[in-house]
Amino acid sequence: MNYLLEVNNLCKNYREFRLKNVSFKLPAGYIMGFIGPNGAGKSTTIKSIMGYINIDGGEIKVLGETVSRSDADYKQKIGYVGEEQYFIENMTVGWTLNFVSKFYTTWDDKLSMHLLKKYNISPSKKIRELSKGMRVKLSLMIALAHRPQLLILDEPTSGLDPLVRKEILDEFMEFVQDENHGVFFSSHITEDISRIADYVTYINNGEIILSDEKDRLLSRWKKVKVDIKYADEEVKENLRMYAQNAFYYTGITWDVERFKTIMKKKYPGAKIEIDNISLDDVLMSLVEVDKHASVSI
Numbered sequence: 001m002n003y004l005l006e007v008n009n010l011c012k013n014y015r016e017f018r019l020k021n022v023s024f025k026l027p028a029g030y031i032m033g034f035i036g037p038n039g040a041g042k043s044t045t046i047k048s049i050m051g052y053i054n055i056d057g058g059e060i061k062v063l064g065e066t067v068s069r070s071d072a073d074y075k076q077k078i079g080y081v082g083e084e085q086y087f088i089e090n091m092t093v094g095w096t097l098n099f100v101s102k103f104y105t106t107w108d109d110k111l112s113m114h115l116l117k118k119y120n121i122s123p124s125k126k127i128r129e130l131s132k133g134m135r136v137k138l139s140l141m142i143a144l145a146h147r148p149q150l151l152i153l154d155e156p157t158s159g160l161d162p163l164v165r166k167e168i169l170d171e172f173m174e175f176v177q178d179e180n181h182g183v184f185f186s187s188h189i190t191e192d193i194s195r196i197a198d199y200v201t202y203i204n205n206g207e208i209i210l211s212d213e214k215d216r217l218l219s220r221w222k223k224v225k226v227d228i229k230y231a232d233e234e235v236k237e238n239l240r241m242y243a244q245n246a247f248y249y250t251g252i253t254w255d256v257e258r259f260k261t262i263m264k265k266k267y268p269g270a271k272i273e274i275d276n277i278s279l280d281d282v283l284m285s286l287v288e289v290d291k292h293a294s295v296s297i
């Protein structure tokens, strides 16, 4: 498989925080959503990929090549949108585009003009007159106008209204229509990731808890409901968000086929009700503090 981005055992040590062997891979033609709570290490991972900070271990490959902080070339192939948009506030959009274009050998003026029209941003507007949504769109435009193969975005949709969020997400989908392209974006908004991501990577406390194809994940993670007489410690071990009452128990299994096999072996007569769950439910069950804590339902 052709991977646009590979992160292998990335380590970064801050005084009070560590990225611990962060690994994941994004194949060409796909969108990966990078999700995790505040302070989980999303921006630190993205800054490491972009070479903005020194790393303490591991390897980062962009378009198949191992990259290091001192390489500038690989960044030409990445369209990057950071958490904050830094522009010169008193300058116009037109001036900004002209200025930024000089840093990229592959800048496409025609595309930049097309995107400006599409996003309805006037080149004569001063940066300080732009709304938050317009600033993000301008950043995205700049990221796209140098025709990168890979887009990397840190919380691009945070703080935007649903309409602008949709416009931005639609742009990602259009971008990966070319199967040599890929998008890696971090977000807090599970709904955005559910809507467009092909792959989901979940980070918590500097560790990757899960990185998988979204459809595979949703086909394996299911909610089960079983008669309480078929409950025991081994069964509970294989469920998250376990809850019970006098009649039945429920829980989320991360591998429904495996759960069915265990049950069939132990309790051949047990009837298992199986329900689909949302990506939100999967992520919530991942952060469950004590997976064996039973609650009443």
Ligand SMILES: Nc1ncnc2c1ncn2[C@@H]1O[C@H](COP(=O)(O)OP(=O)(O)OP(=O)(O)O)[C@@H](O)[C@H]1O
Pocket: 014, 015, 016, 017, 036, 037, 038, 039, 040, 041, 042, 043, 044, 045
């Ligand atoms: N330059 C730094 N020096 C020391 N610690 C840092 C530095 N930058 C980030 N950290 C710490 O690293 C941890 C992870 O921060 P990071 O910004 O990567 O999280 P995040 O997942 O992007 O969070 P958020 O969703 O809030 O943006 C935090 O505890 C943060 O305080």
